Amino acid sequence: MQHTYVLTLSCQDRSGIVHAVSGFLLERGGNIEEAAQYNDHATGLFFLRIQFTCNQVTEEDLRLGLKLFAEPFAMLWSLHPLAAPMKTVIFVSKDGHCLNDLMFRWKSGLLRLDIRAIVSNHREFYQLAAGYNVPFHHIPMTAATKAQGEAKQLEIIRNEGAELVVLARYMQILSNDLCRELSGKAINIHHSFLPSFKGAKPYYQAHDRGVKLIGATAHYVTADLDEGPIIEQDVARVDHTDGVEDLTALGRDTESQVLARAVKWHSEHRVLVNGHKTVVFK
Known part of the structure; x- marks a missing residue:
């Protein structure tokens, strides 16, 4: 059964963020269905929303992995199961x-x-x-x-x-x-x-x-x-x-x-x- 999630994040802009996030999801069997990003040149902040499916790892494993992944970027992030109202x-x-x-x-x-x-x-x-x-x-x-x-x-x-x-x-x-x-x-x-x-x-x-x-x-x-x-x-x-x-x-x-x-x-x-x-x- 495929589980669909929404990942949102923000951090200081730098090269390679989208590549890194995509790679993180790919390593865990994630398939991106929808993605949007915004670079605020006035503040230097980067914003990203990704909707993806994943059935190879649990939500808990995703959260643990994201916590470690986000640290070098000083990211503010949140993960939400899409099915949950x-x-x-x-x-x-x-x-x-x-x-x-x-x-x-x-x-x-x-x-x-x-x-x-x-x-x-x-x-x-x-x-x-x-x-x-x-x-x-x-x-x-x-x-x-x-x-x-x-x-x-x-x-x-x-x-x-x-x-x-x-x-x-x-x-x-x-x-x-x-x-x-x-x-x-x-x-x-x-x-x-x-x-x-x-x-x-x-x-x-x-x-x-x-x-x-x-x-x-x-x-x-x-x-x-x-x-x-x-x-x-x-x-x-x-x-x-x-x-x-x-x-x-x-x-x-x-x-x-x-x-x-x-x-x-x-x-x-x-x-x-x-x-x-x-x-x-x-």
């Missing part, structure tokens, strides 16, 4: 369009996820969760209960073994501690084409400025509000006849599509963080 927890507040979209795509087989729980500071979507047979956790959030609430959230994430947390219009600011805990594995959808119109009510801000384009941004969560590495963005054209309601409706569609693409690429291990930016191997 990514365990995911979704956070949501009162706007459910992104949540609905993700759940439908997941059940339709369009996202390689294992959605383990939905967490919300409101009760609105407990029936939606029940319809998909996904546990729903209502954790109210106030300034006085934020620390206890986040402790419960983190307990759920750890108990479910979540590799990804999706903030599907979760309208609470995560603490710095929780942001650090979720570094590199929490994706937020911002209902604005960042860096424009940060904070609350961006469609009102956009309408007030008479914009001709509105958009959405999916990015990794960091302690710097709405400034994490951007994964995906998109825009839609509007004009002077569109009111705030029109912008909001069009924006919701854009948000859902942008978030779904970002989640898909992350779950397929196509996104590598490059400082304040990302490398996305589509």
Whole structure:
């Protein structure tokens, strides 16, 4: 039986990296099915994603071999069995369009996820969760209960073994501690084409400025509000006849599509963080 894996890595660029990685896989009976690389000339970093099959050695042997192989290159690397869906927890507040979209795509087989729980500071979507047979956790959030609430959230994430947390219009600011805990594995959808119109009510801000384009941004969560590495963005054209309601409706569609693409690429291990930016191997 062939086992398929995804190997991602980054290191300082030097000649012979691709040759060395290919040779490492060949020695273990690996067959490369898909490969993409990027040389960042500004930073001197090299990024590589390889999808390969291998049945001559175990995953454990691959990991042990990669650990030794990567040391001379000072590589940051990760290995993932492609068949394993990514365990995911979704956070949501009162706007459910992104949540609905993700759940439908997941059940339709369009996202390689294992959605383990939905967490919300409101009760609105407990029936939606029940319809998909996904546990729903209502954790109210106030300034006085934020620390206890986040402790419960983190307990759920750890108990479910979540590799990804999706903030599907979760309208609470995560603490710095929780942001650090979720570094590199929490994706937020911002209902604005960042860096424009940060904070609350961006469609009102956009309408007030008479914009001709509105958009959405999916990015990794960091302690710097709405400034994490951007994964995906998109825009839609509007004009002077569109009111705030029109912008909001069009924006919701854009948000859902942008978030779904970002989640898909992350779950397929196509996104590598490059400082304040990302490398996305589509």
